[in-house]
Amino acid sequence: MIPLSKPKKGASGKTGMWRTEKPVLDKERCTNCLLCWVFCPESAIYRTEDKVEIDYEYCKGCGVCANECARGAIKMEEE
Amino acid sequence: MLGREEIERKKIKEEGTTVIETGNHAVSLAAKFARADVVAAYPITPQTQIVEEIAKFVENGEMNAKFIRVESEHSAMAACIGASATGARAFTATSSQGLLLMHEMLFAAGGYRLPIVMANVNRSLFPPWNILVEHSDSLAQRDTGWIQFYCASNQEVFDTTIQAFKIAEEVNLPAMVNLEGFIMSHTHMPIELPMQDAVDRFLPRREHLWKLDVDNPGTFGSMSNPEYYVLMRKGIEDAMKEARTKILDVNTEFEREFGRKYEPIECYKCEDAETVIFAMGTIGKESKRAVDELRNEGVKAGVARIRLFRPFPEESIKSIAEGKKIIIFDRDCSFGKGGVLSTEIRSVLDKPASSYVVGIGGLDVPYTTIKKCVERANGQKDEWITEVHP
Amino acid sequence: MKMEDIPKEELVLSGHSACQGCPLTTAMRTVLKALGKRTIMAIPACCSAVIQGMYPNSGVNIPLLNVPFETTAAVCSGIEAGLATQGIDDVNVLGWAGDGGTYDIGIQALSGAAERGANFLYVCYNNEMYSNTGVQRSGATPKHAWTTTTWKGKEEERKDMPSIMVAHNIPYVATASISHPIDLYEKVTKAKSIKGTKYIEILAPCPPGWRFDYSKTIEVAKLAVQTRAWNLYEVENGKYRINATIRRPKPIEDYLKLQQRFKDAVKDTEKVREMQANVDARWQWLEKMVEITN
Numbered sequence A: 001m002i003p004l005s006k007p008k009k010g011a012s013g014k015t016g017m018w019r020t021e022k023p024v025l026d027k028e029r030c031t032n033c034l035l036c037w038v039f040c041p042e043s044a045i046y047r048t049e050d051k052v053e054i055d056y057e058y059c060k061g062c063g064v065c066a067n068e069c070a071r072g073a074i075k076m077e078e079e
Numbered sequence B: 001m002l003g004r005e006e007i008e009r010k011k012i013k014e015e016g017t018t019v020i021e022t023g024n025h026a027v028s029l030a031a032k033f034a035r036a037d038v039v040a041a042y043p044i045t046p047q048t049q050i051v052e053e054i055a056k057f058v059e060n061g062e063m064n065a066k067f068i069r070v071e072s073e074h075s076a077m078a079a080c081i082g083a084s085a086t087g088a089r090a091f092t093a094t095s096s097q098g099l100l101l102m103h104e105m106l107f108a109a110g111g112y113r114l115p116i117v118m119a120n121v122n123r124s125l126f127p128p129w130n131i132l133v134e135h136s137d138s139l140a141q142r143d144t145g146w147i148q149f150y151c152a153s154n155q156e157v158f159d160t161t162i163q164a165f166k167i168a169e170e171v172n173l174p175a176m177v178n179l180e181g182f183i184m185s186h187t188h189m190p191i192e193l194p195m196q197d198a199v200d201r202f203l204p205r206r207e208h209l210w211k212l213d214v215d216n217p218g219t220f221g222s223m224s225n226p227e228y229y230v231l232m233r234k235g236i237e238d239a240m241k242e243a244r245t246k247i248l249d250v251n252t253e254f255e256r257e258f259g260r261k262y263e264p265i266e267c268y269k270c271e272d273a274e275t276v277i278f279a280m281g282t283i284g285k286e287s288k289r290a291v292d293e294l295r296n297e298g299v300k301a302g303v304a305r306i307r308l309f310r311p312f313p314e315e316s317i318k319s320i321a322e323g324k325k326i327i328i329f330d331r332d333c334s335f336g337k338g339g340v341l342s343t344e345i346r347s348v349l350d351k352p353a354s355s356y357v358v359g360i361g362g363l364d365v366p367y368t369t370i371k372k373c374v375e376r377a378n379g380q381k382d383e384w385i386t387e388v389h390p
Numbered sequence C: 001m002k003m004e005d006i007p008k009e010e011l012v013l014s015g016h017s018a019c020q021g022c023p024l025t026t027a028m029r030t031v032l033k034a035l036g037k038r039t040i041m042a043i044p045a046c047c048s049a050v051i052q053g054m055y056p057n058s059g060v061n062i063p064l065l066n067v068p069f070e071t072t073a074a075v076c077s078g079i080e081a082g083l084a085t086q087g088i089d090d091v092n093v094l095g096w097a098g099d100g101g102t103y104d105i106g107i108q109a110l111s112g113a114a115e116r117g118a119n120f121l122y123v124c125y126n127n128e129m130y131s132n133t134g135v136q137r138s139g140a141t142p143k144h145a146w147t148t149t150t151w152k153g154k155e156e157e158r159k160d161m162p163s164i165m166v167a168h169n170i171p172y173v174a175t176a177s178i179s180h181p182i183d184l185y186e187k188v189t190k191a192k193s194i195k196g197t198k199y200i201e202i203l204a205p206c207p208p209g210w211r212f213d214y215s216k217t218i219e220v221a222k223l224a225v226q227t228r229a230w231n232l233y234e235v236e237n238g239k240y241r242i243n244a245t246i247r248r249p250k251p252i253e254d255y256l257k258l259q260q261r262f263k264d265a266v267k268d269t270e271k272v273r274e275m276q277a278n279v280d281a282r283w284q285w286l287e288k289m290v291e292i293t294n
Helices: A035-039 A064-068 B004-015 B023-033 B048-059 B073-085 B096-112 B154-171 B196-202 B226-258 B282-296 B314-321 B340-348 B367-376 C023-035 C072-085 C099-104 C107-116 C161-166 C181-193 C214-226 C252-256 C269-293
Strands: A004-007 A021-025 A045-047 A052-054 A074-078 B017-021 B038-040 B066-068 B090-095 B117-122 B147-150 B175-180 B189-193 B265-268 B275-279 B301-306 B308-310 B325-330 B354-357 B382-384 C039-043 C064-066 C092-098 C120-126 C172-177 C197-203 C233-236 C239-242
Touching: A021 A052, A035 A045, A035 A064, A035 C023, A064 A074, A064 C214, B017 B023, B023 B048, B023 B090, B023 B117, B023 B154, B023 B175, B023 B189, B038 B073, B038 C072, B048 B066, B066 B073, B066 C072, B073 B090, B073 B096, B073 C064, B073 C072, B073 C107, B090 B096, B096 B117, B096 B226, B117 B154, B147 B154, B147 B226, B154 B175, B154 B189, B154 B196, B154 B226, B196 B226, B265 B282, B265 B314, B275 B282, B275 B314, B275 B340, B275 B367, B282 B301, B282 B325, B282 B367, B301 B314, B314 B340, B325 B340, B325 B367, C023 C039, C023 C092, C023 C120, C023 C181, C023 C197, C023 C214, C039 C072, C072 C092, C072 C107, C072 C120, C092 C099, C099 C107, C099 C120, C099 C161, C107 C120, C107 C161, C107 C197, C120 C181, C161 C172, C161 C197, C172 C181, C172 C214, C181 C197, C181 C233, C197 C214, C214 C252, C233 C269, C239 C269, C252 C269
Parallel strands: B038 B066, B038 B090, B090 B117, B117 B175, B147 B175, B275 B301, B275 B325, B325 B354, B354 B382, C039 C064, C039 C092, C092 C120, C120 C197, C172 C197
Antiparallel strands: A021 A074, A045 A052, B017 B189, B147 B308, B265 B301, C172 C233, C233 C239
């Protein structure tokens, strides 16, 4: 038994299960300012070519992204 | 022209030599010969000379190491842990209160399974203040997952420290070498120093099985469920068992390379003895004189000096003790139970044994006292000897 | 720099067990991105130790040593020395601790390491209390804040830890906030380029501890800066510089009233006045320090 653990996504499970509300991104309104991406405590928002995507497998639904989006492009919706 | 000191140094390098040195210097020299990479230490009487000497070695380039002048013993062990976790060879030395302050970190070093080596200069514990020898400081660290050796001469201190690195690195456990405050730490005795290349041969660089490596990241000390926690703790116990055999192998290899023989228990006239004394450190050595005197008077006595306390050499103790009257000397006490060594030895015997707590706070223990204890031992009594000549 | 210059690669992996809206993971993401993969981190007993997930997995993708509470900086000293003796000189050493592990139990080891000039970056993510054990008062808890060991509000002012670190004459001390990620990223990048002990303290408002809705973590952090309750500055070789000049600060109440931990304090006008006077005095002090040292 080595006393060392190895990096792994989901070390505490699929944390998307924690969510009661889910952030929904309106890609039309999104200007790709990356505020949601940089503030996400869960590393659950990732950057694609020119937009961001939400990883619902791990997003805990805290709503920080929706609260911080300057364009109102993210809305929290009940699961 | 080389100065006297330089000639001496050159000679040591090329031929090996005998020096007359204190126990503390034996430790510093051993750390140098073992090529410790990182030394983190804090001064405390009677260990201070070790720190001073190593600082000198590092500053004058004799020792290619980083010396971290930490602000406490707790940080000394913390820094050793950090260094060892990167794969470096880490060393420290302490005593008494310093060792007690390290206690938490000793468990950490054992739990991470890091092969850190430490010299501890046995000293009494506060209060009241007393800087003389007692084994209570290191015996209080019994359960921390450290291999523990107890020495009785400066040569043994030097040799055991070199061996400790090899053993620790082979079984991935930290190792502590104990020497006695003042009786050894400040007493000059001859030490045969080996040639550096012989030590290098005996103690090659060994890649740590687990370390902090940016090319292969891993986390030490993650939260663990009982299912994993129990296996990691059992791993420490298993490594201790493995150490029992490894220590014998290392002793053999050491004897082959350097010609000096060590065993977990040093026996003197035990074979035909009717009475066997068990003791650690210099009391074990002083007991030889008592044994000789007793034998002159027709009492067939012998002494078994326990060098290795963890892992505890219980099978050897059983076989040495078989058919003999047993008398155990402790320079320590677990209040409410008595001598720690006695408790441990009795746990593997199936018969009564006499126990004496002696030499507390550095109280002198002459062979006459040991002899007197042997003469009046009845196999039942636990006794504190509170005078030099009881 | 721009937001898009912050690297995409995540070194804090999704699926850790931090609370919703946790500030520490946001802070750690940015700090680790600035330092890069060639970084070794030591973390004491704190939320950061718990949120990594369970053995045999870890939610952090760099080498990490979890250490006893008071030892972060001492362990970092050892890591630095261990790497140096092996000729490894391109790896950053990061000590990452909360305010309990920094202001209180870890201050001795940190002071020792800083005095020795150990070459590492120490980051204190300051949530102004012992959050992992359930919201107890620390040396960083502000006066009048409710905690589970100060039910009627803390009676004492907090320590000025950044000044304590400046007094160690280390080459770099900075304060940051999770609400200002570019500022934080730039500070870490700067610290990375400096040899010696570097200290960065990041304000990390904790939703369950400060008692606000977890969607408002960044909003609260931002208000701390806008009201001057938390000032962004850096001290490079003794020279002070303010990084976010707040010309028209919002009243301190705007910050306090979002947090239930101040719910009793905000009802007491005397206490609010005192807190306002404190942040005003602190700002004046900061401006004075800029003037004196430049």
